[in-house]
Amino acid sequence: MINTALISQFSRFIAVGLVNTAIDFAVLNLLSWTTGIYSGSGIILLNSVAFTAAVVNSYFMNKYWTFGVRDGVKTSEVSKFLGVSLVGLGINTSLVYGITTLIVLPLPQVGPALWENFAKAVATGASLIWNFIGYKLFVFKK
Numbered sequence: 001m002i003n004t005a006l007i008s009q010f011s012r013f014i015a016v017g018l019v020n021t022a023i024d025f026a027v028l029n030l031l032s033w034t035t036g037i038y039s040g041s042g043i044i045l046l047n048s049v050a051f052t053a054a055v056v057n058s059y060f061m062n063k064y065w066t067f068g069v070r071d072g073v074k075t076s077e078v079s080k081f082l083g084v085s086l087v088g089l090g091i092n093t094s095l096v097y098g099i100t101t102l103i104v105l106p107l108p109q110v111g112p113a114l115w116e117n118f119a120k121a122v123a124t125g126a127s128l129i130w131n132f133i134g135y136k137l138f139v140f141k142k
Helices: 004-035 040-064 075-102 113-141
Strands: none
Touching: 004 040, 004 113, 040 075, 040 113, 075 113
């Protein structure tokens, strides 16, 4: 039997994720363009800043819209959210760093900015799965 409530909730999570992904990519691309950093250890800081900007938005949109929790901001909930998000940040940043720094560009036509965005897309997919499970089962459970 199809669980329509779960499908609806996951659909809202995807919509929020698209907004957060736009924020994440926009901030990362702006920072990379401004600094000229597209790989190496510097990408860790830039990706962390971009991911954090998206996570702040994510908390409020997921709490109130995706998971429908209306009881205000609680310290324990924020702590759990940050814990799940920090693991997501680790997954995301590890993949961005690994792909941009340890894997050689496959074609000369692929520049560092495009390669960085490819890495970010892979990392976003991986961290999306972790975040949904963590938020649903640990942070915003009713």
